[in-house]
Amino acid sequence: MVAATGQQIHVLTGHTNWVNAVRFSNDDGWILSGSTDGTVRLWDAESGKQIRCFEGHKGPVNSVSFVENTLVAISGGDDRTIRFWPLPDGSEL
Numbered sequence: 001m002v003a004a005t006g007q008q009i010h011v012l013t014g015h016t017n018w019v020n021a022v023r024f025s026n027d028d029g030w031i032l033s034g035s036t037d038g039t040v041r042l043w044d045a046e047s048g049k050q051i052r053c054f055e056g057h058k059g060p061v062n063s064v065s066f067v068e069n070t071l072v073a074i075s076g077g078d079d080r081t082i083r084f085w086p087l088p089d090g091s092e093l
Contacts (some may be wrong), residue, residue, distance in 0.1 A: 041053050
């Protein structure tokens with residue numbers, strides 16, 4: 001969809017430092033990002049608006065993904081932890 005035109009659709013602002021990881025959901029409805037600011041953020045892909053900010057890592061977040069067929073995000077960071085985040089309420093599992 002976006003790659004076909006090459007046009008910028010949104011600039012996602014919210015992280016306060018470098019973004020290390022980005023992942024689109026399978027249905028392209030959400031974007032997940034992880035940053036050296038220690039946060040994981042969930043975005044609405046259509047509007048570009050931030051839905052939720054997940055905080056809990058004690059250092060940079062280096063990887064993010066969606067757990068397939070669930071409403072759960074997963075992240076890994078320099079604090080040597082892997083964290084699971086339920087998307088509906090944002091509390092860490």
